[in-house]
Amino acid sequence: MSGSATAARMREFADETRPENAPQDWIETAVDIGSELRRSVLAQEWTVSRPECDGSCGAGEFIQVLRVTPNAGHPFGQVMDGWWALVDAGRFSPWFLHDGRALPHQRMPYFYGPRRWRTDCSIGSLTFFDDPLSAFSHDEAYFETAAICIRHRGGRRDRLLRAVRWGWCDRGRIRRPSADEPDGDRIDTDILSDVFWRVLELEGSPYLKARLE
Numbered sequence: 001m002s003g004s005a006t007a008a009r010m011r012e013f014a015d016e017t018r019p020e021n022a023p024q025d026w027i028e029t030a031v032d033i034g035s036e037l038r039r040s041v042l043a044q045e046w047t048v049s050r051p052e053c054d055g056s057c058g059a060g061e062f063i064q065v066l067r068v069t070p071n072a073g074h075p076f077g078q079v080m081d082g083w084w085a086l087v088d089a090g091r092f093s094p095w096f097l098h099d100g101r102a103l104p105h106q107r108m109p110y111f112y113g114p115r116r117w118r119t120d121c122s123i124g125s126l127t128f129f130d131d132p133l134s135a136f137s138h139d140e141a142y143f144e145t146a147a148i149c150i151r152h153r154g155g156r157r158d159r160l161l162r163a164v165r166w167g168w169c170d171r172g173r174i175r176r177p178s179a180d181e182p183d184g185d186r187i188d189t190d191i192l193s194d195v196f197w198r199v200l201e202l203e204g205s206p207y208l209k210a211r212l213e
């Protein structure tokens, strides 16, 4: 993408994320709609603190991408290096394609949506929750989650609070944070992988690397 095209998309995105234009989900306290669900052994929950955020910051959000090995079920995602790759809850997700649920936001479908399960966002922290049952149905399933402060401290860009890689091989039996790493628990880092950005680009997402400070 050329520099001017990037700048134009950055301006467009900046307008869409002004507090007055932001989806209500971003600014309301998230409602716990997942606590009564029975959690599977795959359930994930963790909290990201926001020590440098203050009252001038925008809402917190998550963007999550995933890659799974194809199986014989209904296809979803798009093919990338032999994987089915997608932005979670986005327009190529089973959430949207097969389950008939709404996108978290029409123009910004890459945002996870606090009301999706139980994602509590406050000025002090973000709590992530997901129970990705689809990992039982694929030989390998790898997730990468970006925790983001939108328009950090009233600026024009967002702050990456944490990047987390996590997943499984052997149909949910063995934990492995990504296809390129040894077996183990999730990895917390402050760097998003190239795969993360490639999946967003594949999906035609207007969320650009340049958006993050």
Ligand SMILES: [Zn+2]
Pocket (backbone or CB within 6 Å): 050, 052, 053, 054, 057, 058, 149, 150, 151, 152, 153, 159
């Ligand atoms: Zn902030």
